[in-house]
Amino acid sequence: MREDFIHYLWRFKKFDTTNLRTTQNEPITIIRSGDYLELSGPDFFNAQLIIGNQKWAGNVEIHTKASDWYNHFHEKDKAYENVILHVVWENDSTIFRRNNTEIPVLVLKNYVSKDIISSYNSLLVAKTWIFCEKELSQIDNFTFKNWQERLFFERLERKSQFVKELLLELENDWEAVLFCLLAKNFGLNTNGNSFLQIAKAIPFSIIRKESFELGNLEALLLGTAGLLEKDYQDVYCIDLKIRYFYLVDKYKISKAYVDNVEFFKHRPDNFPTIRLSQLANLYHTEQHLFSKIIHLNSAQKVYETIKVSAGLYWQTHYQFDKESSFKSKFLSKSFLDLIIINTIIPIQFTYANTIGESISENLISFMMGVTSEKNAILDKFESFGISSENAFESQSLLELKNEYCNKKGCLKCAVGMNLLKG
Structure with missing residues (x-):
């Protein structure tokens, strides 16, 4: 027992x-x-x-x-x-x-009673994926929807903790926090930590000062990432390298350790060169991004606000010295949905908590207008009759699987407790 x-x-x-x-x-x-x-x-x-x-x-x-x-x-x-x-x-x-x-x-x-022991033993009989996979779709809609809301905010609270840590580290500069958070999420899972290290290595005051010159921002980001170290032949890369060393000397930027960025297993549109160029272009286009981000309340407004592409050179390149066919490399809707989920919603939630404002209902409404992610966990839930129609539902299901099902927390879970009632 x-x-x-x-x-x-x-x-x-x-x-x-x-x-x-x-x-x-x-x-x-x-x-x-x-x-x-x-x-x-x-x-x-x-x-x-x-x-x-x-x-x-x-x-x-x-x-x-x-x-x-x-x-x-x-x-x-x-x-x-x-x-x-x-x-x-x-x-x-x-x-x-x-x-x-x-x-x-x-x-x-x-x-x-023997009945409750039997229900408990039945719940914890090993299944192929989660304990309640056969009974999950039988939970009444009211119980499950209320549980989803709690799961969503539990997940958001954990994401908020990282934002608070950045805020403390960056001396309460919300613009700098947003820059670091965006950088991390522009790097996705593979390059997220490397991109975060890059953002931390460049004082945000420098990003502010150089935001009017796109080439300088690209030079700072790509140079800090270690992507300008080889002897490339393209004039553009040579120019970025000159800019980078000039800016490092001008601002006395200390050399920081940054994990190698990865190209392997990425689709070309997710190559670190492309994502860093898009991030540079975003800060070239929007000098006061936080003041805009904090008031966005729909996916459509995000698509309209963060409508940037990689720089001109990258329309015909994915890597230096390797020309490719022309392609406008704008941030895709699916990528911006991830930015909403992992950057905009957490920073709005944390900021609201900091100033004592409650925006829970607004955030739920916002997330219900964002397309659900697609991954193996959500596909598995759907095979059990639990679909996710939007990001609010998908984030709740990911929290359920990772923080309850994987940790055998059935007796802390509204689903498990409901099933124990018989």
């Missing part, structure tokens, strides 16, 4: 509470089961119980086996001195506090 299931039973009183008794045959009355805080220390804080004829206020600790108390060295930890009840599935050892007084024990399995 897993300990999280026992937590679930105690937290929601999913057992017969009418005739509870300790292993010493003393009656137990639960006035308050306690606060489940999931922190270090006892599992449930501030419980209130009547054991025998005595009313107790304190903490409740839960284990699969009573002997886990000693396996976890609780007898040496002062945080466990105020435990008033030890709830276990199997009582295989007598447990004492640090002062050698015995802790009352409740063997919970004696009070749990």
Whole structure:
């Protein structure tokens, strides 16, 4: 039996509470089961119980086996001195506090119905992908939609944490934060960290000053990425290299370590040369981007605001010295959808929280107008009858899979708890 299931039973009183008794045959009355805080220390804080004829206020600790108390060295930890009840599935050892007084024990399995144990075991039978894959589509729409909303904001909170870290690192300069976040997401999964290192290596004050000259921005980004180091023959590359070394000397830019950018396995439109040129062009076109980004409220407005392409040279190149057929390399709608999901929504959410403004409903509406991502996880959910019609739904499903299903968090999940009700 897993300990999280026992937590679930105690937290929601999913057992017969009418005739509870300790292993010493003393009656137990639960006035308050306690606060489940999931922190270090006892599992449930501030419980209130009547054991025998005595009313107790304190903490409740839960284990699969009573002997886990000693396996976890609780007898040496002062945080466990105020435990008033030890709830276990199997009582295989007598447990004492640090002062050698015995802790009352409740063997919970004696009070749990066979039906709920059967439902739990059925839920956790190994499946090909997730535990509830056969039952998932049976969850009522109201429960699932409410759960999706919570999942969406849990995912957004985690993304927001990264924005807050950047904000602290960049001394509360929101424009600089946006630049770093955009750079990271222009690099996608493969080059994201490298692009972030590039953005951090160039003080944003320099980007501001040089934004009126596209060639200088390209030189700074491509040079910092290490893409100007070879002896190329094209005049354009030679010009960028001259610009880069001039700007490094002018601004005394320190050499920073940047992971090698990758071309391998990328479609040509995602080559780092193209993406860095597009990023340079964006900051050449929009000098005060944050003040615009923060007020965008629809995908269409994003498409209209961030309508940039790679520079002229890159219309006939993907790499230096290798000419290709002409192609206008504008940011695609699908790429901008990813920028909305991973940059614009998180920074709007974080900024609103910072100034004490609630924009939750606006963000949901915004995301419902963005096309869902396409990946193996979402395809798998669709095979179980759970489709994602927009980015709000797809982000929720990704959070569900990565933070609950993969971590076997069924008893913290609204779907799992709903299925346990039978």
